[in-house]
Amino acid sequence: xxxxxxxxxxxxxxxxxxxxxxxxxxxxxxxxxxxxxxxxxxxxxxxxxxxxxxxxxxxxxxxxxxxxxxxxxxxxxxxxxxxxxxxxxxxxxxxxxxxxxxxxxxxxxxxxxxxxxxxxxxxxxxxxxxxxxxxxxxxxxxxxxxxxxxxxxxxxxxxxxxxxxxxxxxxxxxxxxxxxxxxxxxxxxxxxxxxxxxxxxxxxxxxxxxxxxxxxxxxxxxxxxxxxxxxxxxxxxxxxxxxxxxxxxxxxxxxxxxxxxxxxxxxxxxxxxxxxxxxxxxxxxxxxxxxxxxxxxxxxxxxxxxxxxxxxxxxxxxxxxxxxxxxxxxxxxxxxxxxxxxxxxxxxxxxxxxxxxxxxxxxxxxxxxxxxxxxxxxxxxxx
Numbered sequence: 530x531x532x533x534x535x536x537x538x539x540x541x542x543x544x545x546x547x548x549x550x551x552x553x554x555x556x557x558x559x560x561x562x563x564x565x566x567x568x569x570x571x572x573x574x575x576x577x578x579x580x581x582x583x584x585x586x587x588x589x590x591x592x593x594x595x596x597x598x599x600x601x602x603x604x605x606x607x608x609x610x611x612x613x614x615x616x617x618x619x620x621x622x623x624x625x626x627x628x629x630x631x632x633x634x635x636x637x638x639x640x641x642x643x644x645x646x647x648x649x650x651x652x653x654x655x656x657x658x659x660x661x662x663x664x665x666x667x668x669x670x671x672x673x674x675x676x677x678x679x680x681x682x683x684x685x686x687x688x689x690x691x692x693x694x695x696x697x698x699x700x701x702x703x704x705x706x707x708x709x710x711x712x713x714x715x716x717x718x719x720x721x722x723x724x725x726x727x728x729x730x731x732x733x734x735x736x737x738x739x740x741x742x743x744x745x746x747x748x749x750x751x752x753x754x755x756x757x758x759x760x761x762x763x764x765x766x767x768x769x770x771x772x773x774x775x776x777x778x779x780x781x782x783x784x785x786x787x788x789x790x791x792x793x794x795x796x797x798x799x800x801x802x803x804x805x806x807x808x809x810x811x812x813x814x815x816x817x818x819x820x821x822x823x824x825x826x827x828x829x830x831x832x833x834x835x836x837x838x839x840x841x842x843x844x845x846x847x848x849x850x851x852x853x854x855x856x857x858x859x860x861x862x863x864x865x866x867x868x869x870x871x872x873x874x875x876x877x878x879x880x881x882x883x884x885x886x887x888x889x890x891x892x893x894x895x896x897x898x899x900x901x902x903x904x905x906x907x908x909x910x911x912x
Contacts, residue, residue, distance in 0.1 A: 546641050547882050550625055550634065554875050557628035561868060573865045576858060580804035584862075585869050587797035592870070594790035595619050595659060599639075601786060602655035602746075603647060604779035610646040617881035618642040624874025627867045636660070642878070645885060654746035658780075661710070661750055662787040667822060668703050671696070674819025681812045682848045684820070688841065695823045710748055749780055801862050805855055813849045820845055838863075 574581060596616035600607045603615075618639045626635030636656060643652045675696055678684070684692065709717050795818065802809060802817070824841035838860050846856030 542641075547638065547878070550638050551875065551878055551882070553634075554625050554628050554871070554878075558868070558871055558875060561628065561871075569861055570865065573862055577801070577804040577862060580800065581862075581865070584797050584800050584804070585866060587793050587800065588866055588870055589873070591790040591793035591797070592616070592620055592623060594786045594793060595663075598662070598783040598786035598790065599655050599659050601779035601783035602658045603651050606647050606651045607779065609648075610643060614646060614881065614885075615643065617877045620870075620874040621878035621881065622874075624871040624878065627871045627874075638878075642881060642885070645889060650743045651746070654743045657747050658750050658783065659787065661706075661747070662784055663791070665703070666787065666791055668699060671819045671822055672700065674815045675823065678812070678816040678820050678849075682816065684848055685844050688820075688844045688848075691827065691841075692820055692823055695827060699823075710750070797866070801859060801866070805858050805862065807846075807851045807855050807859070810850065813851060816845060816849045 577584070593616060596612065596619040599619060600610070600612055600615045603610070621642060622635035622639035624635070625638045626633070629635070639656055640649070640652055675692060679689070679692075798817065799809065799814065802813075807813065821842065824838060824845065828838040828841065839857050842856035842860045843853035844856075846859070847853045
């Protein structure tokens, strides 16, 4: 009677990972607050006043739109997880990305916070879709904005060199990512691993079967067909007998939410510029949202881009009609915004993790009671 008994859900690995990440994030937050110092915090509030809370409200709105996009990308499995859980996961992941170099540890954090509520493959592919859509949108703005900025202003030699080298790397990277996704990103990686003899043919085929649906879901971002039905579908290709996936349910609304998130972020940045007294005009905004984004990506190799972002924005603002001092202050304000989001994210992570553990314990107790009742009923019938 106990042979077919279902094992209680524990998710111990994700539990340990989340606790570890929460500790690392808290330590990093304390270190960054100490590094920036209360003098700079007071300087930020003295410079922008109550505008700071409005700016952060736009940042939180962007975060909320991103969470909504993830949940839309998860359809039809989205019904298995509440929006608030996805929002907590997105806020937690953002906090960890802010506080760790490279900004990559936050993605596994989001996954481990959602896998107890929805299928792992759907969670992973939905988070990848959000990141890809946001990346494509940012790259499109950068590719358009950098040449415009270079034509309108005379960038310093060092900054111009960094920007064009960065753009020269970015464009082929985007093309390679697009081709890889169309071919099946994970299948391509497995094929390469097999070619290098890192995987046996049997293991490669086994993993390929498991990851096929995940690849199909990610590839739907670049699909041009109509959205698939509830369980997804494929449409025949015109040649080679292959199939092209239709867009998954929720892809279109998810993309709209990604665009809404970016509009909220741009509004927050524009308001930040206005609050510190920067004269807003087309050239400045084009430079900030293109060259400034490239500077931010390059400086992401160190926490908060300390030193790199300051110098880059000082030079950029000087040539965009503002002052270098304003560029440094905007960078400082950006760090204050990031620290605020990180603090909110860590609080959300602690709360969501506690609720999740309590819910799992309640679910396991309910399962145990149902099994006990079923066992008693079986005994009565056998008697």
